[in-house]
Amino acid sequence: MDDTTPAIAVTGLHKSFGRTRALDGLDLTVTRGEIHGFLGPNGSGKTTTIRVLLGLLKADSGTARLLGGDPWTDVASLHRRLAYVPGDVNLWPNLSGGEVIDLLGRLRGGLDTRRRDDLVERFDLDPRKKGRTYSKGNRQKVAIIAALSSRVDLLLLDEPTAGLDPLMEATFQTAIQEDRAQGRTVLLSSHILAEVEALCDRVSIIRNGKTVETGTLAELRHLTRTSITAELAGPADGLATLANVHDLEIEGSKVRFDVETAALDDALRQLTSIGVRSLVSQPPTLEELFLRHYTEETARGNGKATTS
Amino acid sequence: MSTTVVRAQSTRTSDSMLTGVGTLLRFALRRERVRMPVWIAALTSLTVSTVAGFPGLYPTAESRQSRAALMDTPAATAMSGPGFGLDDYTFGAMLANEMLGFLAIFVALMSVLMISRHTRHEEEQGRAELIKAGVVGRHASLTAALAVTVIANLLLAVVLTVVLGGLGIETITWGGSALFAVSLAMVGVVFAAAAAVSAQAFEHGRAASGMAGALIGIAFALRAAGDMGIDALSWLSPIGWAQRTKAYVDGTAWPLLLGLVVAGVLIAAAFVLSTRRDVGAGLLRPRPGAASASDALSTPVGFASRLHRGAVIGWTSALFLFGAMYGSLAAEVETFVEDNPAMQDFIRAMGSASFMQSWLASIMAMLAMVCSVFGVLVIARMRTEETAGRVEAVLSTALTRTKWVAGHLAVALCGGAVVMLASGLGLGLSAMASTGDSALLADLLGAALAYIPAVWLTTGIALMLFGLLPGAVHATWVVLGYGLFIGMLGPLLRLPSWLNNLSPFSHVPQLPAVEVEVTPLVLLTVVAAALVSAGLAAFRRRDIG
Structure with a gap:
């Protein structure tokens, strides 16, 4: 063989x-x-x-x-x-x-x-x-x-x-x-x-x-999202309209969002154009990776097959 | 799946040894919602269809009396009953004398299996822990198991009474029917109690129900011996007590009390024993095993033999003893004939076969049916290996499906032959000892040999089902039940020959009472081989699990 x-x-x-x-x-x-x-x-x-x-x-x-x-x-x-x-x-x-x-x-x-x-x-x-x-x-x-x-x-x-x-x-x-x-x-x-x-x-x-x-x-990992927490120099404009940004939260000068790892470049460019005071970037954990796949299934309401 | 929910106890103070028994009983009844009605319906319809045939088969008093004369023989007495009411053999007397013993075996089996299912089997599967971790008293699950079995027996008694009484056949009275049905229920309850004790002693459900099953065999043999002359022995057997209520003849209920007392004592013993052991463990402690496997274990046959070792040893010794027990009665048969000049004329008219030989032939036939159970159990065990998921581990090795089946099949066929020969040896040795006729040993070993193809055929049926319809392996029991039915009730019912021929056992020459015929034996072996091949071919093609 x-x-x-x-x-x-x-x-x-x-x-x-x-x-x-x-x-x-x-x-x-x-x-x-x-x-x-x-x-x-x-x-x-x-x-x-x-x-x-x-x-x-x-x-x-x-x-x-x-x-x-x-x-x-x-x-x-x-x-x-x-x-x-x-x-x-x-x-x-x-x-x-x-x-x-x-x-x-x-x-x-x-x-x-x-x-x-x-x-x-x-x-x-x-x-x-x-x-x-x-x-x-x-x-x-x-x-x-x-x-x-x-x-x-x-x-x-x-x-x-x-x-x-x-x-x-x-x-x-x-x-x-x-x-x-x-x-x-x-x-x-x-x-x-x-x-x-x-x-x-x-x-x-x-x-x-x-x-x-x-x-x-x-x-x-590349296929999933990275979560970003940043403190910005100015108002967080333009982030909401960016494609592939999810769960955006803006609280004064602080922003928190998840971005598709493939689109990380665009999001960071947007942030630096506003001005970054501090930035925490968290790569997706394996848990998040799987949970994303697993929960998508639940959302579809399927899962009747049994382990046999 | 279950709709039963263990409810929290509202009052703490009511917690006792029996807390939760009501819930558990409802749960047990739900689990029995198919099996219990099937048993009751099967036993009732079997009884009713038999009885309904009586007026047509035995329309006159003369025809009934000639049947009575046939029943007044050692062979008939050993197979059916003590023969109460033979002087005036009414339909009722016929029913009680010829059917009670037969039905009692099945009622006892129903009860033993039910108790085992709800006690030891649950523990073995680890499900009992789930239950016992709930708000459940120490004695609640055993109580629920006993209660559901008692309910099954009482239901059977009620249904049987109503249906038999309602037939409106002369002498099948309401009172007689009630006594007949309650006697059967008493047998069921006594064996349920015996199974409850056995379930405490053995760690494995198989061993526990095997022990209780052996007790059924002993009870039947004791009453056979007792009815043939040593009356005291019948009084040791619950089946004997049931027959001694003399239902439809001069009915007397007090032997039922004997059953109740014994059942009560056994149940008390079961409860006491159950407090002396851990959940999941037996009273008998398992010993540590070998740290590594012997070479013999690593072959398919060696592996299968190891799994069935206990069963082979148990069955071989039990059937040897069972045979020996009957063989020891051979002298009784001779005495019976000597004391009965009318009987001697009858034998002379019948021709060559001696009375004792035809008696031995009928015992041999019954032993063969019991021996067949062994092979079917081995095949049923294969199915258990599959459903328990153990076969996956084995079939994921280089062992092929064919070789795996071959290992178990070798045990089923060889073991079946060994068990059959052991019963013949036991019967032969003790018949020889009791009569002093040394030719009997060889005769009976030959008779046992002749039954081996029929025993193999039942194993073949089980294997074919295992391959084609694995969920229906247990349908093989219907074949054995039918064989027993034909063997015990066929002559009474004067069934057409094709119905007789459906039982594999009907084709075996009745050795030692007749000459050997080779053709049917060869045919039975060929059919057995065909069934095995069909089962194997199907098993190789189907999904496992």
Whole structure:
């Protein structure tokens, strides 16, 4: 397999469950060796996409290629090269955590036992406990260790750290960075924005089963708004008429507004022409970036699809 | 989804062990709004359609008396009842003698499943925590579970009384019908109470309902043994108490009191036990497991075997004991015949098969139906693995769907065969010991072997449904219920042969009473293989989850 084919190439994917449209023309490209953030509100189709990529669901239409293969037909050969961590890990009540780690690793076709023991220690997991007696966080650890100690090229992680404590979250991030150094590709669905910011090279944001943004975080930031607070030398004229300026508040000589990052130049030129006494410019936080995408959805009054 | 809301208690002082029980009961009734009416309707219509056929099938007193003569045999006694009113075998006596034991099994099952659903299963799924964190007394949820089950049994009794009494069939009186129906409800309540105790002891719903299910089997076997001569044994069985109300014959209600007392004691025990354990835990503590997996666990069959290990061991030993229990009655059958000169003439007229052999054949048929449950449970477990989301983790590995199914199927088929042979071995060994006839062991092992294709066929039906209509896997129980119906009531109803032939078990030669026939066994195996292939093909094409 040559390394130029993307690890994941999905175009125009559709999947409906009865009348619920879970995926509605989704596109997703993950290049080799990158950590790709997969973001979207609850029920936007992230899990459905991952389950199509795992060959658990058959897409209604569209194409999906995984490591150059077809996820529906090449199941065994592809699954030998990937590992999956579900967001809600459900373990077998009568198997111990250690047994599950070994079992899943061996079924994938190989387990790096040194990495396994190392991760068990770093994640502070008691591998002798039975499935029922683990807390949610510990169940996640079992699945994470099983995935990360498998010898695979691609990791599909569906909200893997839900329920982990901050210390374990840090351990997880370190481990993923080690995997990246090994050249592994990671698709990381997550709601923990700090994790996304710390790990991801590129992100895709999906909504209602469609991809709405893809790019590096810097590129995405560029698409959003910067907030400006300034104290001016004269009256704040001309700002209100500028395109791409939003939520303008004028209070005497003080102004506060948000501006599309692409139009930042124009706004600053306008301010300097009036005369600037002080200026605070805040780049959009990741939160704002996502909230903008997420709330736009709510405003449209949609969001019926459920996470499945 | 639920419209029930846990309301805040208006008066703090009224908080007790039972606070919130009313709300929980309404919630439980809502959850049962489909299942409960279906059970009641199914049991009622089954009873009524059977009884409605009586006047046509047995129009004269003579025809009823010849039926009575048939019922006065060890095989018939073991399968149905003690035979009250055989001297004057009225429609009522026929109903009570031949149907009460059969219906009691299902009423008990309904109650056990209902209790398990509302207690241990809820805890296992973690839903009980949500409830118990509310304004809910310590005993409220168990009380609500028991209440909803008692309500189901009482409703069944009322519906059955009204419908049977309303039929207007001679000797099916209102009073008799009421006693008949309440006897059934008593059996249901006693088993509900037993299931409530079992739910405290075991951590897993499966083990808890398995234990209660085994008790149903024991109760049936005890009454069979008791009715065949050792009368005291029947008095150990709730089903025996129900039959001893002699509904429609010379009705007497006091055995019902026995049921009430035992149910009361069991319920009290369940409440006491429930205060001795943590929510989500059983009384029996789980041990820590291995830190790493053995090599055997990492193969599809090894993995499936591990998941079903407890069930295989439990079923094999239970069926061995069940078989042994019946086998020990073989000597009774001989005595029964020796003491009865009329019977000896009858046997001579019947031909080659000895009475004991036909008795053993009918026991074998019943054991086979019980053994079939095992395979269906294994396939149903696959569906649980799927809905619980555990199968995703496995199928996201290099394990293909086919291999995953193959692992479980191997356990279902091999395990089913092992369980079947264990029942034959138990029956054979103890029949041999009780009669001293050493040929019986080989005969009965052979008989058990002959039933394996039919057992596989039911597993095949379950697997086909799992592939094609995964939501309907449990419809397989209808096939088993039908098999039991044909096996126990088919002769009484003189059903047309095509109805008999719909049951896979009807095609198995009645060993050891008849000669071996290979063709039906081959056909059953072929059909089972076809069902398995169809299910597998469909499973490979469908969505998971």
